[in-house]
Amino acid sequence: MGQKVNPHGLRVGVIKDWDSRWYAEGNFADCLVEDYNIRKFLKNRLYGAGISRIEIERKSERVKVIVYTAKPGIVIGKGGAEIEKVKAELAKQLSGKEKLSVDIKEVKKPDMDAQLVAENIAQQLENRISFRRAMKSTMSRTMKAGALGIKAACGGRLGGADMARK
Numbered sequence: 001m002g003q004k005v006n007p008h009g010l011r012v013g014v015i016k017d018w019d020s021r022w023y024a025e026g027n028f029a030d031c032l033v034e035d036y037n038i039r040k041f042l043k044n045r046l047y048g049a050g051i052s053r054i055e056i057e058r059k060s061e062r063v064k065v066i067v068y069t070a071k072p073g074i075v076i077g078k079g080g081a082e083i084e085k086v087k088a089e090l091a092k093q094l095s096g097k098e099k100l101s102v103d104i105k106e107v108k109k110p111d112m113d114a115q116l117v118a119e120n121i122a123q124q125l126e127n128r129i130s131f132r133r134a135m136k137s138t139m140s141r142t143m144k145a146g147a148l149g150i151k152a153a154c155g156g157r158l159g160g161a162d163m164a165r166k
Contacts, residue, residue, distance in 0.1 A: 022058030031058065034094065038065060041093060045086060049074040052107045052115050063098045065090070070110035111145035121152065131158045 012018060024031045039054050042065070050070030057064040069075050076083050083102060091100050110116045117138055124134035131154050142150045155166040 019053065020056045020058075022056070024058075037093060038090065041090065042067060042086070045089070046075055050107070050110060050116050050119065052110075052113045058098075061098050062101070063094065064101050064103065066103045066105060068105050068107050070107045070113070070116055072104050072106045075104050109145055111142050112147055117142055117150070118152075121154070125154070 008016060020035050022031060035056050038056060042054055043051055046067070046069070049072075052068040052070065054068070055066040057066070067075065074082070075086075077085075083104065087100060087102050090102065094100060107113055107116065121134050121138050124138070125131060135152055135154060139150050139152060153166060155164065157164050
């Protein structure tokens with residue numbers, strides 16, 4: 001078998017930046033697990049808001065979480081009530097000694113973001129829309145938004161078939 005290289009890992013440091021920006025000597029594993037748990041929590045908690053990516057920065061006793069979202073209004077809530085609840089839950093989940101700040105940044109073109117396009121197709125499939133229609137409509141919307149090209153693959157028991165296909 002050929003050797004497969006992760007496309008994101010290949011580009012990190014060249015045309016893409018790290019998702020976590022911090023340095024730790026003794027407690028590296030703890031910080032890594034903490035980052036994973038933060039990302040998992042935020043993805044599950046704010047699933048309907050269209051989370052594109054989550055960046056985490058650590059500086060001496062401070063943790064800064066930057067959430068890139070297609071719908072910042074859902075994340076922030078009325079008068080910032082929703083984001084305060086999320087901050088409180090995240091602070092409880094963290095070890096407690098660090099100060100936590102959460103920043104929300106809007107994704108200007110959600111149809112040009114690969115993660116959001118994939119989640120959109122997945123959400124349509126969950127709502128029992130035909131896989132061909134879901135993929136074609138999403139792909140045409142992406143191309144109209146200005147993408148040079150798009151490639152999407154869907155796998156599993158498509159269209160209620162007994163045999164899994166791709």
